[in-house]
Amino acid sequence: MGCGLQRSILLILKGDFAEAFYMYPAIYTLFIMFGFLLLHLKFQFSKGHKVLLYLFILNLFIIIVNYILKII
Template sequence: MLSCQWKEMGMECLGCGFQRSVVLVLKGDFQHAFLLYPAIYTLFLMMIFLGLHLRFNFSKGHSILKWLFILNIVIIVVNYILKLI
């Protein structure tokens, strides 16, 4: 796995846990993956929808992607704040 420069300095970053969470999803440990990085499934959903939108050019695809992006940012930031507390 890639090392995190923030983690080496003893600090958490907004992406801490993402790589380990992806590995856990690939191993089938879905609950632990979510607990480690709560945005993992909404990020997967957004990436899948982005691929479909690029292929099929949905009429409201850009709007759906915008809201999925906002949802992911909110989940990531809230999770980061909760880790700091």
């Protein structure tokens, strides 16, 4: 049993956004986190590290809950 990240990205590329979310719920928050990381590296936001920390914790929580629900 895989996590579904790659399949979710393929579904997004095909335009099936809802199915991508059902495959891997953290997909959109991961995109937001990596997008903000790129912006933070470019513009050096003053509180950017805290925002990235909160996004990381949110993604970790979503990934762990999703994994537990897939096992059950």
